[in-house]
Amino acid sequence: MSEATFAETLAAHGLALLKAKADCLQVNVGSLCNLSCGHCHLEARPGRTEVMDRATMDEVLALARRAPFASVDVTGGAPELNPDIAHLLLGLGPCAPRRIFRTNLLALEGRDDLLGLLADGGWGIGASLPAVNAAQVEGVRGAGVFQRSLEMLRVLNARGYGQGPGQGGRLELHLVSNPGGAFLPPAQGPATRAFRQALGRQGIAFDSLFVFANVPLGRFRSWLERSGNLEAYLGLLRQRFNPEVVCGLMCRSICSVGWDGRVYDCDFNQAAGLPCLTAEGETLHVRDGHGPEQGAAILVGEHCFACTAGSGFT
């Protein structure tokens, strides 16, 4: 007997995944990256050519000005490597009260210009750091990455990030951790305490930690297949399906724009090639001038089980 699909699992619990008000504009500026992390669902790496151009950025800015969002979230790849990133950040800055810039930390090395722009613009930082153990971090991201990540966190702290309210307002520093393999992450509370203790010993402060399950797409899925872990991992995600997190899933409230301007319901659907649809079933492009429609159905796939496992991806 075949396993229930995600859609069937939702239906069995009397649930439907429908778009709520899209109050977060997430902009993926491309899959070009300085790292090739083992858990990357987008297969970002050096040499990728899918990079958002300035014309598409202007369409994003037009949307952001027309339909105000509560938050904007710039991600990649490594967004630092987009040659027009400053143009996007300067334009987006006034469009939302909350602004988050995602970084793998290493791509910020030597980018004082960009750091200054982020700090001056009140952009929060969402920094990925899989673990506080060198072997675990470097197993995911490559040799030598751990100490360099810590060093960049110290640089961010020195700039006022993660230090609580200061002159000119609070500069938020959030860490994002994914497990280093085919297992689920620890609960956020204990993981935060462990990170705070370990990084505190290194003189590093941060505001909060978010722990997320690895999504079986892209490079991580290839590794699951090669290592013989795919079936067991998918089984684990299904087994831990938690219907209570469905209504708070982030895909319900995000307008996720891909490097070429296509609109998705989340970054994972972007990787899976599942577009955001209007109520009439049409795909959406940022140049259409409006975000996802409230009440529209969200396309789902097997990967969605990663966001509903345990405490979920909200």
Added chain:
Amino acid sequence: MDYYNPLDLAKFGDIGKNAPEAANKFFAYYGEVFAEGALTEREKALIALAVAHAVHCPYCIDAYTNTCLEKGSNADEMTEAVHVAAAISGGATLVHGVQMRNILDKKTL
């Protein structure tokens, strides 16, 4: 037939089929033991991993290797836990040598 089949781990609950009351009490106790208390769930999982090695239980090693990872432990911590089990197991063997010595002292000139 394999004596140890990884898929059998998921059938642990079947042990209650012919003695449900005892099994229910055991599983309730088990759940209580592993809940966060004076020790964290992560610390308890590391202890369980060490004991699993000491009692040579492949099901428990499978279960608690995965649990330790999910509770946020790393390979250094888990390996140290197994060494603790090995030290206590080895020490338990060696300390019985005192009984051997007592008998040797009594029986030999």
